[in-house]
Amino acid sequence: MDGQPSFSLGPSSLTEALYESVRKRIVNGEIAPGEKLTEIRIAGEYSVARPTAKACLERLTALGLLRRTTHKTAVVPKLDESEIRDLYFSRETVERAAVAALARTATVPPDAVRAQAAMKAAAGDMAFASQVEADIAFHSALVAAVGSRRLSRMHEVILGEVHLTMGQFQAHRTTHPMNVVHEHDDILKAIGDGDPERAQQRLTHHLDQAQGRLVSQLRREQTEEART
Amino acid sequence: MDGQPSFSLGPSSLTEALYESVRKRIVNGEIAPGEKLTEIRIAGEYSVARPTAKACLERLTALGLLRRTTHKTAVVPKLDESEIRDLYFSRETVERAAVAALARTATVPPDAVRAQAAMKAAAGDMAFASQVEADIAFHSALVAAVGSRRLSRMHEVILGEVHLTMGQFQAHRTTHPMNVVHEHDDILKAIGDGDPERAQQRLTHHLDQAQGRLVSQLRREQTEEART
DNA sequence: CCAGTATACTTGTCTGACGATTTGGCGACG
DNA sequence: CGTCGCCAAATCGTCAGACAAGTATACTGG
Numbered sequence: 001m002d003g004q005p006s007f008s009l010g011p012s013s014l015t016e017a018l019y020e021s022v023r024k025r026i027v028n029g030e031i032a033p034g035e036k037l038t039e040i041r042i043a044g045e046y047s048v049a050r051p052t053a054k055a056c057l058e059r060l061t062a063l064g065l066l067r068r069t070t071h072k073t074a075v076v077p078k079l080d081e082s083e084i085r086d087l088y089f090s091r092e093t094v095e096r097a098a099v100a101a102l103a104r105t106a107t108v109p110p111d112a113v114r115a116q117a118a119m120k121a122a123a124g125d126m127a128f129a130s131q132v133e134a135d136i137a138f139h140s141a142l143v144a145a146v147g148s149r150r151l152s153r154m155h156e157v158i159l160g161e162v163h164l165t166m167g168q169f170q171a172h173r174t175t176h177p178m179n180v181v182h183e184h185d186d187i188l189k190a191i192g193d194g195d196p197e198r199a200q201q202r203l204t205h206h207l208d209q210a211q212g213r214l215v216s217q218l219r220r221e222q223t224e225e226a227r228t
Numbered sequence: 229m230d231g232q233p234s235f236s237l238g239p240s241s242l243t244e245a246l247y248e249s250v251r252k253r254i255v256n257g258e259i260a261p262g263e264k265l266t267e268i269r270i271a272g273e274y275s276v277a278r279p280t281a282k283a284c285l286e287r288l289t290a291l292g293l294l295r296r297t298t299h300k301t302a303v304v305p306k307l308d309e310s311e312i313r314d315l316y317f318s319r320e321t322v323e324r325a326a327v328a329a330l331a332r333t334a335t336v337p338p339d340a341v342r343a344q345a346a347m348k349a350a351a352g353d354m355a356f357a358s359q360v361e362a363d364i365a366f367h368s369a370l371v372a373a374v375g376s377r378r379l380s381r382m383h384e385v386i387l388g389e390v391h392l393t394m395g396q397f398q399a400h401r402t403t404h405p406m407n408v409v410h411e412h413d414d415i416l417k418a419i420g421d422g423d424p425e426r427a428q429q430r431l432t433h434h435l436d437q438a439q440g441r442l443v444s445q446l447r448r449e450q451t452e453e454a455r456t
Numbered sequence: 457c458c459a460g461t462a463t464a465c466t467t468g469t470c471t472g473a474c475g476a477t478t479t480g481g482c483g484a485c486g
Numbered sequence: 487c488g489t490c491g492c493c494a495a496a497t498c499g500t501c502a503g504a505c506a507a508g509t510a511t512a513c514t515g516g
Binding site: 013051055058062064070086087089090093094096097148149150151154157158 | 241279283286287290292298314315317318321322324325376377378379382385386
């Protein structure tokens, strides 16, 4: 019952709106990993032409949020352990550079502080999506504050995959969000103290933790489904 | 298991071929910065349909090799000084991580050595394009050897813009390519010695030099055209 | 000479279609 | 009975043509 796509706010164009919507559904885990997304299906669900749907899928594929090869239908990927490691290696590369740059001028991004507040607020209830959103927003703000268009662009792509992977584990969360909050605070403190070394070290620790959480969840899931 | 059984040397699809061709023309400077690329023009020149040309332009835009906003014609960008700095900041971020990783295992990429040989060979004559190609190939090999798909992808995008900018200065080259060759050798040596610190330091020095060369050429060009 | 409008150009999107490729099932053969 | 090859369906790649909407430019009037 979507009716007419008369929502002309936000995204200027139809393609943009379509892209945003599908992207959201993917990273939020509404579309399960492994699920097929044909051009025709998208075109049908949103009442758009197939070329429009095609453009959307191609964009998502370029960002790593979909996998597809020529003449095969796109599927939502499920990152295996080695890919999660690769993802976090690149993520660490980008974010280390970011926090180092910020610490050098002792610049604490206001947006990151705001995201921290939002995360603390969401830690109480079980608003998973909100927690993940706030986490993403925190790291995003960190990199954005550096002011490098290209660094931010790279980071955006990486965070997309991170979001996707986190979204797929939503149901099985196991860690207390306050741990994450404290790790974030450590990073901000090091930046505020103008200590690049410590900031990088804290960041690396935080990302190692996060990566570990994902990997262990992945493993648990695998043994679980092997038992069936 | 996943490898394409066919080594289709030519691009498998039409869009691919079109993209490759236009990309080459842009980074080689055949299409001057500021020049307009309309969908219709591309479609006409290559005898393809407009949607195909459109897809091509969109891909190039996503890679930063074209600039365009909604309902406006795509143009080949000319990076100004601040953008060159931004580009090299991101480049340094990625490549520093790469050489550090390689040095940690003292892995000297054979492809990088090969690219060095090619560069030395091209240093004699005035094959500019070849020199630039070899330079790009060297850095590309460096990052590829790390084995991180995502790092390589980010680097590919960055190198595209680097290639573009270098290509635009082709006519005015002023530096002896042997300088570059020696800087490259220093980096490889540090990697071979298993010394991440020195490798990173050599790399940073090299990139600073390269960036300086680009910026000074840009300035010279500007004062030159201001005199008219 | 400036401003405002009108026209031409370009892009965004849609409809519809045809060829090419992959996929999955079905029957034939060893 | 199992394996192989072939045919049909599904899906994608590409194309053509068309209309709407936005942008840039030129022209006209003040």
